[in-house]
Amino acid sequence: MRILVINPNTTASMTQTIRKAAIGVAGRDTEIEAVTSLMGPVSIEGYYDEALAVPGLLERLADGESRGAEAAIIACFDDTGLDAARALANIPVIGICEAALTAVSFIAQRFTIVTTLERSRIPIEALVRRYGMEGRAKVRAADIPVLSLEDPASGAIDRLKQEIDSAINEDRAEAIVLGCAGMADLARTLQGEYGLPVVDGVSAAVKQAEMLVTLGLRTAKRGAYATPGAKTYKGALAQFAPGG
């Protein structure tokens, strides 16, 4: 089974963190192909970056599917371009936010998501509503840029821990969800430190993708995710025209 894991930002070192997390949980028969987007922002922080990360993501998805991937994961916690990806691909596509929320919903009633920047808080709250977790989840921002997670000297981990402390003491969180793909390597350590479940979306998504492939479930192509019909696309994005 081949699972495509797409980092929709253009920072290859973050793809490396994601790849490791994915491989760490993949089944013996699963091959993880982790790829970095070739165009767009080096990190996705808020609505603007997110929108401009979508073409690069879709390009990688089409390429990966054509080379035989059986499921795809979008490895950014705002589930970048998820609906467009599902319309495009025939293979199932999973976002790491929805994967993380699904995983935590099996083991806790109330939980807190800790993400990076304040400007990502409201988009994630919208995802919480979309995935039906309103009333169960709180979202906190640690006020750390995404790429600072890669720099041990940045103090980012300390800020993250301060928010986890607040989640436990003020929100009465029963579990923590890490709200950024760049935190994928921290879940096990933090779970050990805090003694409560800490969920990473990348690893959760890998197992959900394995589920869909094993069960033979693919995106329903009737309704909102129907395959785009053939159509002209103009200008710099002409290559994306479907049905060509």
Added chain:
Amino acid sequence: MRILVINPNTTASMTQTIRKAAIGVAGRDTEIEAVTSLMGPVSIEGYYDEALAVPGLLERLADGESRGAEAAIIACFDDTGLDAARALANIPVIGICEAALTAVSFIAQRFTIVTTLERSRIPIEALVRRYGMEGRAKVRAADIPVLSLEDPASGAIDRLKQEIDSAINEDRAEAIVLGCAGMADLARTLQGEYGLPVVDGVSAAVKQAEMLVTLGLRTAKRGAYATPGAKTYKGALAQFAPGG
């Protein structure tokens, strides 16, 4: 990895259907232990049966956990006793309704659940709300007793197909969820016949259980699922007293 699959009704032949479905999707390293409840109703049809199936379920869960199971599945579509089970066990526990709804939510926006009897429709609608799928799911009852699914001469499969037809034509369902553990063997065939995704909760739950074990996630014991404190239980249920 050992996964306990509990049939909370007392009909061993239905456990056999469930076991097959579970084994069919389990990973190479997963051992499926499917057990039948030793006390309570032979089928669970509505609130009354459900309530009286819980002690038998909890007994089997405690037993299975003590013998080394790493995760447990409750194989009845009303997610019988799920909250009590999570409070009791240290291992994670998954209901097949929540597992099925989770699986279908990755591949479709609107779907229909087809269950057995009208009296089960409203309890399942309550689960749909609990799991945050309100507005995405419709529930239909095929008006067939649970155990009729085991009798080819009963006409149950025909009734089930009539409701799937209605789901596709009237509800504009993008995917179908089978709303009874006794239908676990039908998903693949129906998916082939209808050409749209058909989801069975037993197989979905097996993969979700594997996810939780692989990720090291267990039920949060802080809050509603805190382990029951030691306490006297009187009368016929004295054996269930926690902390004994």
Added chain:
Amino acid sequence: MRILVINPNTTASMTQTIRKAAIGVAGRDTEIEAVTSLMGPVSIEGYYDEALAVPGLLERLADGESRGAEAAIIACFDDTGLDAARALANIPVIGICEAALTAVSFIAQRFTIVTTLERSRIPIEALVRRYGMEGRAKVRAADIPVLSLEDPASGAIDRLKQEIDSAINEDRAEAIVLGCAGMADLARTLQGEYGLPVVDGVSAAVKQAEMLVTLGLRTAKRGAYATPGAKTYKGALAQFAPGG
């Protein structure tokens, strides 16, 4: 008119508190029969106790109905086994949480429920949603075991009052709901002390039960509360088989 009040835990002294509260508000023509469950936990604290209190409750309900009760009350604030009880009985059945929420909804827009243990908080929040009071009610736990309410030396009343203080000052509660049958004797006193409405579910349920009997209203037997069909129950719970 005979009203059956069932204490679903097995502590007779708590039944005595409940009985007194019920008799104190019953109409001149109402006979209160307060009974204690014969099997299960001595107090109901969280999901596990609740599930295992249901068989004892149902046994008492069937017995009381057969001896002529015209309505029944489940005197535990988690509305233990309410749906199963409604399916079983032909007489109407009322939970004290729903009765209390109904009563307070006539006199206040925002209110706080004060219950015993933290592990009961989330189940009560689920009841608040079920009864359509989301956005109007807050739930607080005083961190007191249920049975400590019977022990003047336990300090339980002081803890309870601290939470009422917080409800008034922090939640801007307009009224207080006592979230445990074991508090039934405190409502009048606390109402006098605090100068705002304090609602007890046991007494509210008695008057609601009188309403249903007077109006000739019984549980609708069409849909989710249809009477269970005849069916075999196995093992220790065989006696509960319906239609025998």
Added chain:
Amino acid sequence: MRILVINPNTTASMTQTIRKAAIGVAGRDTEIEAVTSLMGPVSIEGYYDEALAVPGLLERLADGESRGAEAAIIACFDDTGLDAARALANIPVIGICEAALTAVSFIAQRFTIVTTLERSRIPIEALVRRYGMEGRAKVRAADIPVLSLEDPASGAIDRLKQEIDSAINEDRAEAIVLGCAGMADLARTLQGEYGLPVVDGVSAAVKQAEMLVTLGLRTAKRGAYATPGAKTYKGALAQFAPGG
């Protein structure tokens, strides 16, 4: 105990129907005082009539309270002026729509309200949401003017029955709620005819009012229902100035 039942329209014959229904269920110690509004519309059909029925209602409420009523009922199914009435009075005030919805919620999960005119349907749907019954209730209009209920030759009862038939067959209603005070005399007969619960709000409100008085519960005067402060009112409504 004295309960004031206010017909907020100005048709005395309808008050007579309401009075009979109220007396029919009142406790032995309850005195029913049914009064007719002295100013405003002869029937309340939609938002405009409703708004202009409020002053007459408030006048009657103030008068009744000053003469010793211990609780008040607003006997129109749109719960005319309920919030203003609660702010004005010290005694508890109940609307018949909320009383009916409360009563039916104890005995059925899904029900249909049958009211008079289409223009009343949407205001009642708003009340259904206000009282937290969204998803449980449907509202149907029989297309009959309110006062036609008093004229046996009008065919109004036949139209009403047609909608009840549709409610049973199309909505799968488990119970029926009569959506107009002018139908208060029909509940028992229709219940007998249809064999399922039929709820009238006037009689339900009488029993709820008895509950509040017996339990010593009055409208919370902290928050939205705080007593209006002294203030000048100009023109034709000067008499309504509070605190005079």
Added chain:
Amino acid sequence: MRILVINPNTTASMTQTIRKAAIGVAGRDTEIEAVTSLMGPVSIEGYYDEALAVPGLLERLADGESRGAEAAIIACFDDTGLDAARALANIPVIGICEAALTAVSFIAQRFTIVTTLERSRIPIEALVRRYGMEGRAKVRAADIPVLSLEDPASGAIDRLKQEIDSAINEDRAEAIVLGCAGMADLARTLQGEYGLPVVDGVSAAVKQAEMLVTLGLRTAKRGAYATPGAKTYKGALAQFAPGG
């Protein structure tokens, strides 16, 4: 284009504030007619005042429409009598709360409404839900009587600013909505002072009214806003009988 702006309280000096705000934003072709209610409370503070302000409002509305107004605005933040006004008039009618919420929803995701008295907070929260802004808006009361806004020595503006400070710091408000028509003159100044959007409903409503007139949109007269049928009104309100 003539737009009628009705101050539903009976204080002419407040109408002057409202008129100025309206004229300040009206288009070159728009004539603003600001009128004061002739009967009812001098200020609207809570449910009771609101209900008794409705007849005076409706009288002014009918009069203004008969003299050629093409749209009407109800200039009180509780959207006094909005539904009755829409049923009565053929011209479109706008409330300043809905106008303000609409305006702010185009420019912010989370905002705080600052109103006058605590007793107005809950009615405004109900409007927030009615207009679909639940989860986006917080409501704060500055604890200032409405008419104190006209008295520079009252300290009302200082109290208002304290709540704006809290909204910014505690609620993380992105924008402020002024929750009283009497604050209409403060928006621009406060916006300059605080450096974030401050929305006044009176001016927003003027532009929305211009929109409806320009687009040729009038209240739908099919359904809840159907014109009231001819009917007798008794007593002091006989003049309001429709269809006369």
Added chain:
Amino acid sequence: MRILVINPNTTASMTQTIRKAAIGVAGRDTEIEAVTSLMGPVSIEGYYDEALAVPGLLERLADGESRGAEAAIIACFDDTGLDAARALANIPVIGICEAALTAVSFIAQRFTIVTTLERSRIPIEALVRRYGMEGRAKVRAADIPVLSLEDPASGAIDRLKQEIDSAINEDRAEAIVLGCAGMADLARTLQGEYGLPVVDGVSAAVKQAEMLVTLGLRTAKRGAYATPGAKTYKGALAQFAPGG
């Protein structure tokens, strides 16, 4: 006042329809600048087209703002890229779906949106929820490609009218919303034909934009719409890097 109206698809003839509708309602002091996206799909039908229309839209928005536009409108009914546009621009940005829903909410309680293709129905239902109109709006698809609206021989208008007929008769719609920018020229005619309000989002958005400019309201830059920080963008989209 200069308002930028962006057609986010790349079909200039549709921009012409949009321009006409915008100019038809603009105030005397308003200059409408209608522009066509330079890259992406020739029509936006579903999630995939929508995502790939965003870069072209953002490019046009940045350009228009730099040349002095004071407000911008996104003239596609799925409110293409609205959040990204608000983060990018300092001027206010309005989507035509939100503008249309706002306009209709002032004049009707229940309405139906008629759009083009089935695959657009579910995205529009998500917008209905986002804008708080759930329970008030139905969405129908006429099964017509977007560009067929420009071809009189396509039969598209007839299909559209069939759905309006169904909306009136089956949905009991009080008003109709046209769910595609390409229908902007039809509103007045259809309103005349059907005798109920028909709302076009382009013209509504022009008046809302005028409102925001006149009131001095700009997108709140605190929170989710904070201006994107300087950052590298790689590959084909490097030109979009903010803060350059």
